[in-house]
Amino acid sequence: MTYGVGMMLDAGLVLMSDTRTNAGVDNVSVFRKMFHWSVPGDRIITVLTAGNLGTTQAVVSQIEERTKAPGERHPSILTAPTMFQVATEIGTLLRDVIAKARAGGMEGEEGEVFSASMIVAGQIAGMEPSLFRIYPEGNFIEASFDTPFFQIGETKYGRPILVRGYDRAMPFEEAVKLLLVSFDSTLAANLSVGLPFDLMVIARDGFTPLHHRRIKAGDPYFASISTGWSEALRQAFKALPAYDMAAV
Structure with a gap:
């Protein structure tokens, strides 16, 4: 299992995925699950994957046309007219x-x-940024104002964070913080999701990643988010009114 999120904002797109793959508790590995292709000034396309590793790697390999020599590779998604x-x-x-x-x-x-x-996100010049969730059957849905983000993989633990904290007008920095809280909650609840996390920020009309990095174990900012969120939850819980059994 894995966890991946794609989020639409007024400013652009933010995506994050974990890298843990396991085939049993004694066979845990790290594999990249975020891939992107870009043509500066024309388009950027990012794909997040979840599910069977052999399946997703086969799809990515076909997108990259690995049967050709490196100099001859030209993925057709880089010539498609629309997202x-x-x-x-x-x-x-x-x-x-x-x-x-x-x-x-x-x-x-x-x-x-x-x-x-899979989650497919990106923008082609002259068009709006787009975000899609692709199902195993090959069909897909597109994000909208009513559904501004998609999750794949182990979604249930991190979804309440996104639902309550999301704001389409939030800046990229706030969106990254929200995603890290969502991933921290998932990480704490499910052993099949784990660090490192891959993060990508795509600004509207940017066509190259505005920000792209891997968040590894021991990352100071993520550690501060994890500790701060845990403490904030404890304080919020303590601040709630006590249950009075005598009053029932």
Whole structure:
């Protein structure tokens, strides 16, 4: 399992994903789950992945056209005219990879076909920034004012933080802080999510990452967020009125 979030703001897009992959408690590894492609001045496209690692790596490999020599690679998503068509192409790739796994009998221990989901975010020049959530079947939904962020993977622990704290007009710095609180809450509740975290900030009409870094274990800012959030929760809990059993 993993945790990834893509968020739309008035100022642009903010994305974060963890890097933990496990095949049992004794086989935990770190794999990148955030990928991006850009043409300065024309477009930037970022993909977050969750689910079976073999499935997601196969999709990313096809996007990058790894069968060609490095100098000949030219992903077709860099020529698609709209982000909608980018999402359509990636959705088709994901569906086809899963279908091949099913046809080859690649099933989990409980008969579940190796599955995956993705977030696709980006902007093409002359158009608005876009955010999509792609399902294993290849279909997708697009973010809107009513649904301004998407989560994939282990979503339930971090979602309440996002729902209560999100503001479309917030600056990038506040959005990053909100995501880190959401990831900290997920990290504390689920061992299948873990550091390092990959972070990307894409400014509207920027077409290259405004900010892109990996947040590793021991990062001072993340440590301060984790400690501060825990203490704030304890203080808020103590400030709530006490339950009076005698009054019931």
